[in-house]
Amino acid sequence: xxxxxxxxxxxxxxxxxxxxxxxxxxxxxxxxxxxAYRRAPEHGVDVVALFASQVADxxxxxxxxxxxxxxxxxxxxxxxxxARRVVVPAGMPDAWLRDARVERLTDDPPLASATLDGADAxxxxxxxxxxxxxxxxxxxxxxxxxxxxxxxxxxxLCVVEAGRIVGTVPEAIxxxxxxxxxxxxxxxxxxxxxxxxxxxxxHGPRTLHVVIVEETPGA
Amino acid sequence: xxxxxxxxxxxxxxxxxxxxxGARGRAGRPFEPIPTYAGTPxxxxxxxxxxxxxxxxxxxxxxxxxxxAKRARAxxxxxxxxxxxxxxxxxxxxxxxxxxxxxxxxxxxxxxxxGTVHWARDAAEANAIVTRIVREHGATEVVKxxxxxxxxxxxxxxxxxxxxxxxxxxxxxxxxxxxxxxPSHILVPAIHRNRAEIREIFRREMALAGRPAPxxxxxxxxxxxxxxxxxxxxxxxxxxxxxxxxxxxxxxxxxxxxxxxxGNGRMCLTLPEVLITVMGIEKLLPRWQDxxxxxxxxxxxxxxxxxxPYTSMWTGVTPGDGPQAFHLVLLDNGRxxxxxxxxxxxxxxxxxxxxxxxxxxxxERVGGRAYGSxxxxxxxxxxxxxLRGIVRHPxxxxxxxxxxxxxxxxxxxxxxxxxIDIPGVLVHLRAQVVRQHPMGPHVPExxxxxxxxxxxxxxxxxxxxxxxxxxGLAGRVVARRGGRIGALRxxxxxxxxxxxxxxxxxxxxxxRAWWRRVGRGGAGSTPSxxxxxxxxxxxxxxx
Numbered sequence: 001x002x003x004x005x006x007x008x009x010x011x012x013x014x015x016x017x018x019x020x021x022x023x024x025x026x027x028x029x030x031x032x033x034x035x036a037y038r039r040a041p042e043h044g045v046d047v048v049a050l051f052a053s054q055v056a057d058x059x060x061x062x063x064x065x066x067x068x069x070x071x072x073x074x075x076x077x078x079x080x081x082x083a084r085r086v087v088v089p090a091g092m093p094d095a096w097l098r099d100a101r102v103e104r105l106t107d108d109p110p111l112a113s114a115t116l117d118g119a120d121a122x123x124x125x126x127x128x129x130x131x132x133x134x135x136x137x138x139x140x141x142x143x144x145x146x147x148x149x150x151x152x153x154x155x156x157l158c159v160v161e162a163g164r165i166v167g168t169v170p171e172a173i174x175x176x177x178x179x180x181x182x183x184x185x186x187x188x189x190x191x192x193x194x195x196x197x198x199x200x201x202x203h204g205p206r207t208l209h210v211v212i213v214e215e216t217p218g219a
Numbered sequence: 220x221x222x223x224x225x226x227x228x229x230x231x232x233x234x235x236x237x238x239x240x241g242a243r244g245r246a247g248r249p250f251e252p253i254p255t256y257a258g259t260p261x262x263x264x265x266x267x268x269x270x271x272x273x274x275x276x277x278x279x280x281x282x283x284x285x286x287x288a289k290r291a292r293a294x295x296x297x298x299x300x301x302x303x304x305x306x307x308x309x310x311x312x313x314x315x316x317x318x319x320x321x322x323x324x325x326x327x328x329x330x331x332x333x334g335t336v337h338w339a340r341d342a343a344e345a346n347a348i349v350t351r352i353v354r355e356h357g358a359t360e361v362v363k364x365x366x367x368x369x370x371x372x373x374x375x376x377x378x379x380x381x382x383x384x385x386x387x388x389x390x391x392x393x394x395x396x397x398x399x400x401x402p403s404h405i406l407v408p409a410i411h412r413n414r415a416e417i418r419e420i421f422r423r424e425m426a427l428a429g430r431p432a433p434x435x436x437x438x439x440x441x442x443x444x445x446x447x448x449x450x451x452x453x454x455x456x457x458x459x460x461x462x463x464x465x466x467x468x469x470x471x472x473x474x475x476x477x478x479x480x481x482g483n484g485r486m487c488l489t490l491p492e493v494l495i496t497v498m499g500i501e502k503l504l505p506r507w508q509d510x511x512x513x514x515x516x517x518x519x520x521x522x523x524x525x526x527x528p529y530t531s532m533w534t535g536v537t538p539g540d541g542p543q544a545f546h547l548v549l550l551d552n553g554r555x556x557x558x559x560x561x562x563x564x565x566x567x568x569x570x571x572x573x574x575x576x577x578x579x580x581x582x583e584r585v586g587g588r589a590y591g592s593x594x595x596x597x598x599x600x601x602x603x604x605x606l607r608g609i610v611r612h613p614x615x616x617x618x619x620x621x622x623x624x625x626x627x628x629x630x631x632x633x634x635x636x637x638x639i640d641i642p643g644v645l646v647h648l649r650a651q652v653v654r655q656h657p658m659g660p661h662v663p664e665x666x667x668x669x670x671x672x673x674x675x676x677x678x679x680x681x682x683x684x685x686x687x688x689x690x691g692l693a694g695r696v697v698a699r700r701g702g703r704i705g706a707l708r709x710x711x712x713x714x715x716x717x718x719x720x721x722x723x724x725x726x727x728x729x730x731r732a733w734w735r736r737v738g739r740g741g742a743g744s745t746p747s748x749x750x751x752x753x754x755x756x757x758x759x760x761x762x
Contacts (some may be wrong), residue, residue: 023559078255133526146540186526193391204482
């Protein structure tokens with residue numbers, strides 16, 4: 001059991017920094033960054049409709065409803081998927097799961113990974129969503145839980161309130177702070193590793209349902 | 220590779236070929252000649268072998284044509300693409316030109332957030348750090364997220380020597396690992412394998428590494444992916460240590476970002492108790508805001524998507540969520556040499572999207588392995604020679620041949636999301652090669668080449684088994700053309716290695732001359748390399 005042995009004694013940190021300073025002996029200027037790219041969505045874009053179409057384009061299933069209809073949509077989706085054991089992160093509004101007749105798995109005390117692996121589905125909210133790219137962002141806030149909860153179960157149902165949808169990636173970055181871990185999700189798990197054929201579902205949830213909640217739902 | 224090759228007897232490690240007498244590095248450091256990846260011969264010869272493999276060519280051409288068209292559509296959606304490229308290039312120049320201060324800033328931010336930062340001058344030092352951490356936690360296996368940096372330092376082999384199994388979890392890397400193979404593309408490492416081959420590899424090898432493939436496994440991509448899901452899930456659930464690379468590290472906040480598609484990355488970054496991230500020192504971004512540029516440039520350039528399915532970002536350790544120990548290994552391994560060349564340093568802007576591979580007419584025909592490096596294609600042709608120290612000292616013949624592995628058509632620059640002038644750097648490096656090898660840079664002395672390559676190949680079983688197949692392939696080509704130079708004589712292990720094998724005659728002409736001749740002479744109607752490359756541009760690059 002011989003491990004690899006470094007050939008150099010001494011302080012690697014000091015030596016690397018010294019090498020880098022020497023390499024920059026020509027003192028190249030530190031440039032200003034031109035940021036002429038677009039920060040806001042294109043004029044007149046309906047970000048909720050754009051988000052819905054982009055999410056659907058990446059083969060997530062999109063549902064649009066009003067606040068009173070959320071519980072019914074969630075219940076219908078879980079029933080259609082045959083989900084009986086459902087992970088429910090702390091801080092989720094009680095009303096969302098009012099109609100669902102399922103066994104609720106809560107994470108207090110923390111669920112073992114094997115238990116998560118045996119769950120049928122997870123329901124979460126989100127921190128925000130991005131219209132142009134069809135992305136939902138989880139930051140571990142209320143109704144989202146730690147990262148493993150939204151990863152191990154095979155079905156992820158994510159509720160996106162319309163007010164959380166921003167237009168662009170720059171708007172999302174400006175609204176987020178990386179103090180807690182962030183997970184950006186754009187459609188279900190996918191691979192194109194076999195002859196570049198897209199296959200949905202490898203290790204993350206193979207099925208993603210996105211429920212968009214707005215006062216006056218669009219088509 | 221996690222298990223020693225069962226068919227080969229272990230061989231005693233052989234010393235590397237000695238450096239030229241009196242050769243010293245620029246900073247007074249002695250250099251060691253760096254052997255080539257799996258004993259790959261210089262590019263013209265490796266390319267000839269690859270060209271003779273018609274299945275490889277068919278797989279590659281279909282794959283690169285598909286992804287070129289997809290990328291063009293994804294990029295055309297953005298009317299501000301050029302503005303994003305300009306911002307991306309400027310941010311990366313800022314990183315390179317201010318690298319020492321930004322690294323120190325990153326170190327402080329990661330440490331403040333509960334992580335531990337390590338510095339590694341070279342591959343051996345990085346491997347030793349990772350091995351030590353894994354042992355300190357009493358683990359005998361790790362799960363891995365696809366990472367070019369750990370491929371570069373051959374971490375899996377180093378861990379195997381220390382008795383630690385490293386399980387690749389990206390589907391393509393799993394195919395490569397189970398097939399005892401080498402990657403051929405930065406992003407789609409098993410691009411050279413078709414579905415029937417993958418089915419055979421899974422049926423033969425999965426049982427030896429863990430949960431077997433189902434008996435009735437077909438070659439449907441969906442079924443193959445399902446087999447990988449089941450095979451790897453038990454490993455994710457039990458692994459205590461994970462190893463990843465990093466796509467980006469934010470100096471301002473200490474945040475690391477990993478971009479992926481399958482969810483294997485999320486598994487590795489979330490479930491184990493300990494996370495070790497190995498990143499090249501150039502992977503930095505100064506500010507959190509800079510991600511807004513790169514999270515638009517990278518997915519469209521890499522997988523031709525508006526956004527990849529999953530991106531994970533974490534800052535140090537978060538109580539109650541994910542690994543409770545986080546180690547960040549900052550890797551130099553030749554990058555400071557690259558930085559010292561004012562022309563060549565722009566290669567360090569690379570974000571490993573692989574767009575340049577997919578548009579390159581040379582790559583499309585010869586595939587990744589002919590480049591003899593973990594970094595193939597146009598970016599590899601400029602990055603590899605620099606990482607191997609071409610700025611400081613003469614390099615081996617295979618490395619010296621890489622700047623010639625191009626027709627200088629310019630398609631790579633046009634698709635590069637950070638505007639690396641790859642043709643310009645190629646020409647710059649050619650001049651360097653000519654200065655160092657005035658007698659003809661890409662025509663190696665056979666004995667010199669054989670000694671250096673063979674001794675390196677013998678060091679590790681995986682290299683040997685792969686090199687054997689490569690040599691067999693080359694041998695067949697030579698036999699067909701009648702150009703054999705027969706068995707080489709030499710001391711063991713050279714005699715053992717080449718005693719029963721043909722060695723193709725070294726190229727006597729430049730790559731470009733060879734390409735023009737072979738291209739015209741092929742089917743009669745095949746255009747020359749330069750003509751073909753203009754036709755082969757991605758649609759959005761057409762005038």
